[in-house]
Amino acid sequence: MSDWQQTTLGDLQTRVHRKVAVPPQGSRASMSDWRQVSLAEVVTRVTTKNVDGTNQNVLTVSAEHGLISQESFFTKKVASKDTSGYYIVGPGQFVYNKSTSKSAAYGTVARNLSNAPGIVSPLYLVFEAKDGAALPEYLELALNSNQFFGSLAGMLREGARSHGLLNVRLKEFYAATVTLPPASVQERIVKVIGALDAQITALDAEAEALDEVYRGFLLSLGARYGEVKISEVVSRAFAGGTPSRSNSQFYGGDIPWLKSGEVENDSIVTASEFITEAGLQGSSAKMVPPGATVVAMYGQGDTKGRAGFVDAPISTNQAVLALVPDESLVLPRFLLHAVRSKTDDLRHRAVGSSQPNLSKGLVVTQTIPMPDSLADQKQALAAIDSVRANQAATRAEADRLREARPTLLSSLLDRTIDIESTELEV
Known part of the structure; x- marks a missing residue:
């Protein structure tokens, strides 16, 4: 990881101002030059x-x-x-x-x-x-x-x-x-933003490399361990439902309602749409407990077969299958990665002519790699989660820099950051 972690606009300003040089007399551009x-x-x-x-x-x-x-x-x-x-x-x-x-x-x-x-x-x-x-x-x-x-x-x-x-x-x-501004200042602004852009590009490349490492870990699971059907290591498997759109009392509540396009996340705590308790009770939508793995059974593009991990109670629609682990047999987060190691297999099992979909039966009969002991699962999980944590931190840092970039540029252009009297250290 780079040393640009937890960057804020203030950090960026500090990096620009870190070394202050006293320019030769008369060398600094005056306000009228802008x-x-x-x-x-x-x-x-x-x-x-x-x-x-x-x-x-x-x-x-x-x-x-x-x-x-x-x-x-x-x-x-x-x-x-x-x-x-x-x-x-x-x-x-x-x-x-x-x-x-x-x-x-x-x-x-x-x-x-x-x-x-x-x-x-x-x-x-x-x-x-x-x-x-x-x-x-x-x-x-x-x-x-x-x-x-x-x-x-x-x-x-x-x-x-x-x-x-x-x-x-x-x-x-x-x-x-x-x-x-004067040409010399234009050059300095280009260098500062260029350095920031280069850092964002480097962080994006690092995140992509870590994603390849993660995929390598998933492939290694199948090579190292025997396989079991998903149904053998879960206590429950169920899909949700959609409250009637014609009833306005069913929507706009405080219960997050997950759809298939929102599944691929290592920590799912909310959704883009919310339903009410009446909507939950008046439909086949169901609450999914924390610790469950959810699988998208259909959706546009590569949505089907994606898996995510639920970290807070959430309801789902009928396109999302919840897999509640039997924790005497499988660690909750290991189940997530084991299912993800078979994403391609799940997609190949989808059926249908116009838009192939998965079903509960197809998902729970899919085999996944499974170590014999929880201790072996814990060991594998520690390595995998470490990679995912680094990847998430790297992406978050790149996103922070992207968000700070427009404000930094504005600060350089309106001279909130006085770039003319500094030595650049971006």
């Missing part, structure tokens, strides 16, 4: 179209991934057959996607970081930095900041938001203002 300029002052719109249709490198803008191949993002081609009206995006040029999302309330600006030109839908805006106006790397950060989007929001007329797509006029977009 400007708020309209986007039109630093960029030029690009309207070159794919008139001959020869460029088939269709790109899309993602808030998470930037400017990427459309086929990679959607796993299929969704562009029009006729791409002659698409804009060509050269290396280093920018694209603004007006589509909104939870993480991008005013859309996303991305830059073509490849050496090859691509094409984008005419719904996007394409532009490039004017020579010497701003560092492209800095401009990409500034145009995805709260400051820029706040300025853009102030430009929009009422009713500009519609069906997840901002109806931004050209005049409004290019009139929005961007913070423009």
Whole structure:
């Protein structure tokens, strides 16, 4: 694990400020060197179209991934057959996607970081930095900041938001203002955010590596131990149900109601939807006790076959099978990992033509690896849970840094963090 654990914005500010250097007299940029300029002052719109249709490198803008191949993002081609009206995006040029999302309330600006030109839908805006106006790397950060989007929001007329797509006029977009510090400060901001992004990437890679270690542990269970049917080591196995949607008295209570898409979690304590005691009593929904393993029996994509562990009382719908362990035969958390070691086998056993599903009978007759003694289970469980705990901590740290990134960038742009008089230690 890295030494970036439990990071807060204050920690990030401390890392930026840790070494304070006294700059030579007159070297520090003055307040007047920082400007708020309209986007039109630093960029030029690009309207070159794919008139001959020869460029088939269709790109899309993602808030998470930037400017990427459309086929990679959607796993299929969704562009029009006729791409002659698409804009060509050269290396280093920018694209603004007006589509909104939870993480991008005013859309996303991305830059073509490849050496090859691509094409984008005419719904996007394409532009490039004017020579010497701003560092492209800095401009990409500034145009995805709260400051820029706040300025853009102030430009929009009422009713500009519609069906997840901002109806931004050209005049409004290019009139929005961007913070423009001196070039040396732009470079320092790029370095700070770049270091933060590199740390997030490293943590993501570490979490993925730990996931592979975990999968290796699961495979080793089958190689080391004999197998038993799930029904041989559980005291109860039952699915839940769905209270009638027509009865408003059944929903909005304080009983969490778990659905199959929410199953894959090592510590399930709540759900996205809640039912009332009347809803529980008036349906086949059932309460699952802490210590049970739950299995998704059907759902979209790879949902079926997923397993999770219940840490607090919870109810479930009919797509979730609860497995209550016989604790004289199996440790509760070992049952979770043993079932997960057979996820692929469970999915292959699903039946049905249009959407194959599992059933209680198919799940409880599945064989799982099982050491002869609880002591052997405890030993294996200690190693597995250690890996999972490290993986969870690594992912949580990456998430904390992602959450802190926008505020850190804003603090650099509004000079809450005085980056000019520090030696960087990010």
